[in-house]
Amino acid sequence: xxxxxxxxxxxxxxxxxxxxxxxxxxxxxxxxxxxxxxxxxxxxxxxxxxxxxxxxxxxxxxxxxxxxxxxxxxxxxxxxxxxxxxxxxxxxxxxxxxxxxxxxxxxxxxxxxxxxxxxxxxxxxxxxxxxxxxxxxxxxxxxxxxxxxxxxxxxxxxxxxxxxxxxxxxxxxxxxxxxxxxxxxxxxxxxxxxxxxxxxxxxxxxxxxxxxxxxxxxxxxxxxxxxxxxxxxxxxxxxxxxxxxxxxxxxxxxxxxxxxxxxxxxxxxxxxxxxxxxxxxxxxxxxxxxxxxxxxxxxxxxxxxxxxxxxxxxxxxxxxxxxxxxxxxxxxxxxxxxxxxxxxxxxxxxxxxxxxxxxxxxxxxxxxxx
Amino acid sequence: xxxxxxxxxxxxxxxxxxxxxxxxxxxxxxxxxxxxxxxxxxxxxxxxxxxxxxxxxxxxxxxxxxxxxxxxxxxxxxxxxxxxxxxxxxxxxxxxxxxxxxxxxxxxxxxxxxxxxxxxxxxxxxxxxxxxxxxxxxxxxxxxxxxxxxxxxxxxxxxxxxxxxxxxxxxxxxxxxxxxxxxxxxxxxxxxxxxxxxxxxxxxxxxxxxxxxxxxxxxxxxxxxxxxxxxxxxxxxxxxxxxxxxxxxxxxxxxxxxxxxxxxxxxxxxxxxxxxxxxxxxxxxxxxxxxxxxxxxxxxxxxxxxxxxxxxxxxxxxxxxxxxxxxxxxxxxxxxxxxxxxxxxxxxxxxxxxxxxxxxxxxxxxxxxxxxxxxxxxxxxxxxxxxxxxxxxxxxxxxxxxxxxxxxxxxxxxxxxxxxxxxxxxxxxxxxxxxxxxxxxxxxxxxxxxxxxxxxxxxxxxxxxxxxxxxxxxxxxxxxxxxxxxxxxxxxxxxxxxxxxxxxxxxxxxxxxxxxxxxxxxxxxxxxxxxxxxxxxxxxxxxxxxxxxxxxxxxxxxxxxxxxxxxxxxxxxxx
Numbered sequence: 001x002x003x004x005x006x007x008x009x010x011x012x013x014x015x016x017x018x019x020x021x022x023x024x025x026x027x028x029x030x031x032x033x034x035x036x037x038x039x040x041x042x043x044x045x046x047x048x049x050x051x052x053x054x055x056x057x058x059x060x061x062x063x064x065x066x067x068x069x070x071x072x073x074x075x076x077x078x079x080x081x082x083x084x085x086x087x088x089x090x091x092x093x094x095x096x097x098x099x100x101x102x103x104x105x106x107x108x109x110x111x112x113x114x115x116x117x118x119x120x121x122x123x124x125x126x127x128x129x130x131x132x133x134x135x136x137x138x139x140x141x142x143x144x145x146x147x148x149x150x151x152x153x154x155x156x157x158x159x160x161x162x163x164x165x166x167x168x169x170x171x172x173x174x175x176x177x178x179x180x181x182x183x184x185x186x187x188x189x190x191x192x193x194x195x196x197x198x199x200x201x202x203x204x205x206x207x208x209x210x211x212x213x214x215x216x217x218x219x220x221x222x223x224x225x226x227x228x229x230x231x232x233x234x235x236x237x238x239x240x241x242x243x244x245x246x247x248x249x250x251x252x253x254x255x256x257x258x259x260x261x262x263x264x265x266x267x268x269x270x271x272x273x274x275x276x277x278x279x280x281x282x283x284x285x286x287x288x289x290x291x292x293x294x295x296x297x298x299x300x301x302x303x304x305x306x307x308x309x310x311x312x313x314x315x316x317x318x319x320x321x322x323x324x325x326x327x328x329x330x331x332x333x334x335x336x337x338x339x340x341x342x343x344x345x346x347x348x349x350x351x352x353x354x355x356x357x358x359x360x361x362x363x364x365x366x367x368x369x370x
Numbered sequence: 371x372x373x374x375x376x377x378x379x380x381x382x383x384x385x386x387x388x389x390x391x392x393x394x395x396x397x398x399x400x401x402x403x404x405x406x407x408x409x410x411x412x413x414x415x416x417x418x419x420x421x422x423x424x425x426x427x428x429x430x431x432x433x434x435x436x437x438x439x440x441x442x443x444x445x446x447x448x449x450x451x452x453x454x455x456x457x458x459x460x461x462x463x464x465x466x467x468x469x470x471x472x473x474x475x476x477x478x479x480x481x482x483x484x485x486x487x488x489x490x491x492x493x494x495x496x497x498x499x500x501x502x503x504x505x506x507x508x509x510x511x512x513x514x515x516x517x518x519x520x521x522x523x524x525x526x527x528x529x530x531x532x533x534x535x536x537x538x539x540x541x542x543x544x545x546x547x548x549x550x551x552x553x554x555x556x557x558x559x560x561x562x563x564x565x566x567x568x569x570x571x572x573x574x575x576x577x578x579x580x581x582x583x584x585x586x587x588x589x590x591x592x593x594x595x596x597x598x599x600x601x602x603x604x605x606x607x608x609x610x611x612x613x614x615x616x617x618x619x620x621x622x623x624x625x626x627x628x629x630x631x632x633x634x635x636x637x638x639x640x641x642x643x644x645x646x647x648x649x650x651x652x653x654x655x656x657x658x659x660x661x662x663x664x665x666x667x668x669x670x671x672x673x674x675x676x677x678x679x680x681x682x683x684x685x686x687x688x689x690x691x692x693x694x695x696x697x698x699x700x701x702x703x704x705x706x707x708x709x710x711x712x713x714x715x716x717x718x719x720x721x722x723x724x725x726x727x728x729x730x731x732x733x734x735x736x737x738x739x740x741x742x743x744x745x746x747x748x749x750x751x752x753x754x755x756x757x758x759x760x761x762x763x764x765x766x767x768x769x770x771x772x773x774x775x776x777x778x779x780x781x782x783x784x785x786x787x788x789x790x791x792x793x794x795x796x797x798x799x800x801x802x803x804x805x806x807x808x809x810x811x812x813x814x815x816x817x818x819x820x821x822x823x824x825x826x827x828x829x830x831x832x833x834x835x836x837x838x839x840x841x842x843x844x845x846x847x848x849x850x851x852x853x854x855x856x857x858x859x860x861x862x863x864x865x866x867x868x869x870x871x872x873x874x875x876x877x878x879x880x881x882x883x884x885x886x887x888x889x890x891x892x893x894x895x896x897x898x899x900x901x902x903x904x905x906x907x908x909x910x911x912x913x914x915x916x917x918x919x920x921x922x923x924x925x926x927x928x929x930x931x932x933x934x935x936x937x938x939x940x941x942x943x944x945x
Contacts, residue, residue: 030385070838074385089391090841097842103835105854107940117843148940168843 018045020082021204022067022172027076029062029228036062037228040076047202049195051215054225055251060208063225064176067206069093081171095172096165100180102157104149110136110160111145117168135163138197155186162194166201173198175207179214191218212252216240224248246370249291256338260290260369267369270333272310274364288369294325296366297340299358308362312338314354317347328360390761393846397759404752405765408772410799411815415787416779422633422790436630446631449613450638456530456614457598457642460537464545465591467538469583471687472549474680477556477579479672481681487550489688491543492695495923496916497876497893498540499603503900503909504697505536506608512708514697528610536604539694542687545594552586553579556668585653592646600639600780602879607900615639619782620882629790636783647778695916702910717910727895727911734892735918737810738874745814745821745870746863753825754851758837777819781879784816789883804886812884813874821866828862829855857937861930868926872919 020043027040037059044050052060065071067078069090078086085093104113114132123131136142139159141152149157158178165173178194179187195218198205209215215222216236224231224239224247232244243249250257260269263285267274302309312328315337324347328338340360342352352358390398426432440446474480475487493501509519509527524531556579564574602616609617615635623632701707705714756769776784792803802808832855840850856863878893885894892915899908 068838068842069388072386072388076386087386087389089388089394090838091391091393091844091846092389093842095842097839099833099835099839101833101835103833103839105836105850107854107857107937116840117845120843120845120849150940164839165842170842 018048020044021046021048021080022206023077023079024063024067025077025079027063027066027073027078029059029066029071030074035228037066037073040230042223042230042233044204044206046204048204049198049218049220050206051219051222052206052208052225053212053215053222053252054210054231056210058225059228060210060223060225061176062228064174064206064208067172068095068097068174094170095174096168096170097174098158098161098165098176098178100177102149102154102161102181104157104161104164106149108148109145110141110147110149110152113149113160114145114163114167116164121168131167135167136160138166139163140193153186154182155190158182158190159193162197166203171204173203173205175205177208177210179209179211187214194218216252222252224251226251241366243291243368246289246291249368249370254294254339256292256294256334258290258292258334258336258338260288260333262286262288262369267367269362269367270331270335272308272333272362274308274362274367276369291368291370292338292362293366294339294341296363297338298361298363299342299346302359302361306361308364309359310362311357311359312340313357314352317354319344391841393848394759394761397755397847398762398765400751401755401759401762401765401769404748404755405769405772407748408769408775408815408818411811412772412775412779412784412818415784415791417787418790418794419633419636419783419787422629423637426630436634440631440634443631445613446618446635449615449618452530452613453599453615456533456537457595459534460541460598461591461594463534464538464541464594465549465587467687468542468545468549468590469587470680470683471542472546472553473579474684475550476553477668477670478680479670479677480684481677486684486688489691490546490684492691492916493540494543495872495876495919496695496698496912497603497878497896498601499536499607499878499896499900500698500909500912500916501539501694502532502536502604502607503896503905503912504694504701505532505539506905507697507701507707507909508693514708526610528608529612532608532610533605533612533614536608537598537601539690540601540604541594541597542691544597545590548590548593549583549586552583552590555586556582558666558668561668585656589650589653592642592649596643596646596780599642600782600879602782602882603897606897616782616879619786623786623789623883632786633790636786639780640778640783643780643783644778647774650777651774698909698916699913702906702913704906707906717906718914720904720907720910727890727892727899727907729888730890730895731892731911731914731918733806733889734875734915737806737813737891738871738922740806740810741813741817741874742867742871744810745817746867748814749818749821749866750825750859750863753822753829754855757826757829758851758855759847773822774819776815776817779816781816781877782882784812785880785883788812788880804884804889806889809881809884809889809891810874812880813877814870816877816880817870817873821869824862824866824869825859828859832858860933860937864926864930864933868923871922871926875915875919875922 022042022044024040024042027037029035029037040063052063054060062071066073069085069088069092073086076086077084080094105116108116111129111132114135115128118128118131132145133142136144139162141156141159141163144152144156144160149160152160158181162178175194179191182190191214194205194207207215207218216239219236221233221235222239223233226247232239232248234242234244239248239252243252246257249255258269260267262268262276262283265276267276267288267290269290310330310332312330314326315329316327318325318327321344323341323343326340326342326347328334328340330338346352350356350358423436424431424433426435471486471490475483480486505527507513508515509532510516511526513519513527519527527535560578560582561574564578569577599614600616602620605612605614605617606620615638619632619635619639622628622635702717703713703715704711705716752769752773756766756773759766788808791797792799792808794800802811836850836854837847840847876893878897881891882894882897885891890898892911896908896911896915899905899911
């Protein structure tokens with residue numbers, strides 16, 4: 001039974017007192033009577049890649065804009081490298097920003113866009129040109145300096161926007177849904193590039209996204225938000241494996257929700273009785289909801305004497321390439337049915353089809369109870 | 371007291387505010403300046419009218435006494451009735467006519483659309499009273515077709531008949547433009563679905579086209595009514611003894627120096643305009659909400675019978691327009707109407723040189739150029755600050771409201787406000803009275819809203835995050851304004867400048883209260899010459915203004931093309 005054991009603590013926070021790049025304390029934001037953000041406390045470490053993840057309207061973009069000074073928090077404090085920036089206008093803060101819409105200046109060439117912030121620093125022209133060459137190379141578009149944004153694809157434009165944001169070597173990189181406007185393939189490619197670039201430069205980065213797969217793939221830590229509040233902060237594995245709340249379990253990844261009952265420190269799941277450890281076992285007997293991920297049901301190896309083994313009948317098979325979503329009727333404990341992932345090879349090997357029955361095993365240590 | 375020492379960050383304390391960057395202070399100062407400008411040259415003059423209407427000759431507050439006097443003056447009430455029914459008749463004629471024309475331009479495959487559209491818009495280039503002057507040549511006492519009028523049993527063109535016909539011709543392009551934009555907004559998918567279900571053409575018209583243009587029609591009707599009821603030039607020239615509100619204002623204020631009654635009539639004139647403005651505001655919002663971003667633009671398919679019918683119809687309307695303009699040109703060139711029709715330039719010479727109108731024409735050009743320059747600058751900077759800078763909600767809200775207000779203020783009312791406000795000896799700006807500078811400022815304010823809306827539309831099309839990106843790169847907003855915003859918006863700037871220029875050339879209504887003999891304008895000279903019975907030089911002058919406006923339109927078009935080539939290269943690039 002899961003409990004948050006110290007061994008599972010994320011790598012970052014276990015490192016010896018990492019330097020704090022950004023600290024948010026008690027951030028609260030209201031638009032009239034609508035509360036957009038509440039009780040936001042967060043410490044971002046130097047060189048860390050953080051993702052704000054949540055459904056639309058959860059306040060993740062508002063929080064990013066508060067950090068950028070584009071919105072003003074109603075109360076709360078923001079510190080960057082120990083300096084209080086709570087009331088500084090955007091121009092006096094230290095960050096580079098990339099928007100979903102790229103926001104490239106359409107009438108300026110790529111070189112002029114990238115050097116936009118450099119020109120203002122009265123650097124010698126040769127130095128600017130050198131830096132521009134360096135940056136367009138960094139984002140993988142060497143030789144594009146003379147082009148206009150309209151001549152570039154969406155992904156290329158977003159790379160230039162990234163180069164522009166990085167040109168002045170800011171201490172913090174803010175990415176506001178930078179991949180949402182791109183097609184699926186380009187999205188995956190660019191997110192890998194952004195992650196590689198971030199690790200190469202070691203720049204502290206905050207990315208807002210509503211795409212959990214994106215967040216799981218690139219982040220050091222994910223901040224899951226819901227209705228203006230933080231639900232959980234943790235590494236991708238933590239958030240996925242040990243969701244702190246039903247909302248997180250539901251929002252990140254697919255999950256089966258089953259009715260259960262805790263009695264005398266054990267979990268009764270239909271006719272199955274599972275041992276319960278940690279905090280979940282404590283407390284009075286009660287009705288609970290049991291969260292079970294589709295991959296936490298194994299087809300093999302099956303030990304017939306195992307108490308977690310059950311029988312299911314296949315109702316529907318959703319073919320997704322190398323594996324399938326299999327909808328099962330498992331009357332033993334899942335009155336609404338159960339979705340499990342089974343590999344295509346396994347289904348073929350056992351010649352399973354709709355109507356077939358099969359024997360499966362619950363991975364009991366993965367089951368979460370709320 | 372402990373309570374006063376509670377730190378601000380505690381719950382319930384006032385919300386945090388960001389410290390202002392110095393560049394933001396620049397923006398704030400600029401907004402304040404523009405608001406101040408609009409207060410001084412728009413809001414205060416309007417308040418001066420209200421004050422006049424509520425005071426007696428000695429400046430004592432009398433409440434609604436002046437309105438009661440007005441209501442007890444039968445001759446003035448007669449004018450009110452005249453204005454109302456004439457405006458209603460013109461609206462009832464013009465809107466259907468313009469709808470047919472707009473439909474032909476947007477929903478058929480009629481040939482020569484550009485030419486028809488151009489001809490229909492010609493009246494915009496001249497003062498509205500050009501159509502009245504032409505009408506006198508056609509149907510006046512010495513008119514070419516006077517006998518036709520007699521045959522219809524109409525005694526004379528001077529009066530209601532003349533006003534209605536002249537207004538229909540003069541207002542037509544205004545109505546047409548609104549209906550064109552209403553009919554251009556069509557979702558082709560609706561028609562495709564209707565076709566797929568085998569719907570008849572008539573049913574498509576009544577179930578898709580007409581409901582789609584509903585708001586445009588309401589808007590067009592209201593604007594037409596307001597333009598007619600507030601127009602001064604046409605009733606002045608062809609109204610004869612038929613009095614309307616607009617001519618009453620002039621007579622009361624300039625003739626009888628009865629400022630209180632003048633102010634009362636001005637307020638009456640303000641009512642339909644304010645109503646139009648309010649309704650239009652609601653309607654506009656609905657119109658845009660109706661068309662989603664995913665709509666597919668409609669393109670008409672050829673239909674022989676329909677296209678032919680509409681070509682015939684548009685030819686007829688175009689013919690009327692050309693007859694109007696052509697007669698003014700012809701009469702202005704005739705040696706001595708109607709006895710000697712051999713062509714000569716003597717009316718132009720007489721008008722321009724002997725009657726000292728050359729100065730007027732030069733004044734007009736000067737004022738139009740000034741209005742175009744100043745107006746474009748103020749309008750665009752104002753719109754930019756309103757759309758793209760942050761903070762100062764109250765001041766920016768005031769700017770937004772003041773920028774929309776001129777749309778609801780007829781020129782005649784604005785001009786009257788200027789007299790009351792700037793002619794007051796106590797006003798420190800009194801020195802401006804009668805100067806070309808004040809007339810320029812008045813014209814900028816008079817036509818502010820259309821320019822403002824054009825600028826706002828252009829600015830809204832820009833990515834909303836340019837300013838945020840600039841701030842993150844530590845580039846002050848005005849640098850981004852200069853390097854990015856302004857170059858991208860130059861086509862809109864040229865449009866705004868042209869609009870100001872043409873309107874400054876042709877306007878009469880506000881200026882008629884403000885000129886002095888030295889600062890007389892060409893458009894005012896027409897009025898003066900007409901009053902003096904010099905109809906031919908008046909026609910010559912009107913033609914000259916139309917020619918200058920046409921030339922200016924062409925020049926602005928060339929300027930636009932040149933700027934386009936220099937600043938819009940990025941638009942033409944392809945991947």
